[in-house]
Amino acid sequence: MSYAAELLTGLVLFVVAWLGHEVVRHRRALRRIPVRVHVNGTRGKSSVTRLIAAGLRAGDKRVVAKTTGTLARVILPGERELAVFRPLGANVREQIRIVRFAAEQKAEVLVVECMALQPILQWLSERMFVRATHGVITNARPDHLDVMGPGGDDVAKALCGMMPVEAACFTAERERLAILEMAAKDRGSRLAAIGEDEVEAIRDADMEGFVHFEHRENVALALAVCEDLGVPREVALRGMWEGTPDPGALVFHHLDFFGRELVFVNAFAANDPISSQQIWEMCVERFPEHRSVAVFNCRVDRADRSRQLGQALPAWAPPDHVVAVGTGTLFFGRAAAAAGWDVSRVVNIEDRDAREVFERLIELAGERTLIVGLGNIGGLGLDLVRLFRNRARRRPALAPLPDRAAPSAPTPAPAEDL
Template identity: 25%
Template structure:
């Protein structure tokens, strides 16, 4: 019996190895026609950076195809259309093949791919074995996906370093540099380029404190550095923003009225910031740019069953007073009741579980509990109920136009 089990394991490993070898060979054939292959990894802001790159490179005259996996997985056609990737079950590494096939079919000159893998072994296969990018951009290193990537910034940086392509170039903000990036780059004969904090000259008419919602200065610094590497920096200025299309889950504000008294509501979608640290950073930025009320905010925190580490992060953040501007946080999704029970003694913020499973019922309970209206901020996760709630907000705002 033991011998049979050992044989089965060996056979499985051999089959997997042969399959990956074939996929790698197949992808190499699709890679050849492309002038530039660009990959984007990091903890936060990957989809936004890919979309910025696509807009800028098209402005420079390139035929660009792309793949993003932000609030929803999308293929970006050369003509600007976006097509949802149909998944049967869990996400697959082989979605890279779909992007490569699209690029080949539409004769793209540049392919930009948001790497979606979390486990370093999968990230290595996705980047090094399948896509083989010339340029890898690292947005940042944040404490998220702790179960897959590690519990400390150093461990997370090591996981992200798995994507470094042999002989390629790696661009990252200088404040996000960790020694492990240099260590892995040396082994793979890659070059690390630390992008300085100075504001890019080609964007001098666009101050860093006046960017579109969800766009951060570090992303434009990375974009500028990439354009310099491609020797096309002089062709691009901030006018490329005219063709920039934000992710469907990007920060957005909705205004509507609700109830017999037609109470005034403002809802702000920042679900896609996900972890509390990125949410805090984005909220601080938006409070400077948007018309935030002086009164306390209401939060709507969406939990996901497959993101237990993120749920723990939010629990810790609320306990430690990371979001003092909120007077109430309503919790929805898997484990909402258990989450709120852990914070019963938290006197600064009332944490209230909402157990309804449909967006209209959730919003009915939240809004009717606050008949005078208010300012509601979506937190936690855009997936599942988060997206349904945003769609409900959008529909209410549309009806009020």
């Protein structure tokens, strides 16, 4: 055997041995975490991850959680947050590092948001990295169709890639529930579907305890997981009230700006057409006397999403103004025009910074104006949220709930790097 062949053989054997060592090391870390909750879905993954973690924490469980939504964060048992360090960008392999970190923290429960989009990577994330005892699929709606499409059913099938084996799985999906049931049966898992009765059981008083707008489906889903893990409903709900919301959570910011009464709604994270329409029409109904402005933050690398929102726009309660910002606004405008929307009513502020966009929105505002941010939270979205939030009135204290003082809005500790 030549020297080169011996070197190659030795290198291959070294790589195989190293990979085997890494697999054994990772499985050992998994065994040290008795409960592992893997959260997937189109909308609400980050919020549900935080809700479940907060509810379990209130039940005296030692919980480590990791979100990959607006800003990737690891939430420690004491609720201190660490930023996830990504020198080479997001990669599903970081779940290995999170599992080891949770084991080092002696976590009883790890609640982790699925970060994969490619169907094969969703399967890999579950079967190789997390191996959940409890799976969660929040919903299955048309989004990321370039990766998981082309249709809504294909999205549901892609999400089922992380269906755990011989475990429990919870979902609030209804329209494509049959696809999830088929996947659960194939994996030998128990599927618990949250229906209308469970959602209607969430009272108005239950929702008033949150310092941000939360969806009843998310709360019902998180409560079901917590109850399955032995935490009483009222205890879990109280913990959820006191939890820190995700940076992309739906929040209403009220501004008194030089004689103008403005309400800015951060709905950038709801970037599929169904969720976006629901939130838009809820906001318009809540502020019927306000001039309405829909701000679509476009991204040239999310052209399909821009097209979907543009196609859906004519079916919405009509805004007084439509503003397209960010990059790749042409995709949004063309799709809206093809669907019958008068594009002369679209104000295009392509590739401008947040301050310029803010000033243009002020120019469009009347005495009372509702401004709803939609499309994408990344990039310009976060900058716009910061501008409005820093100019908003302080949120008044919530009315006290029965047998409980009103919670104050939690102030996140400065994020450190993990």
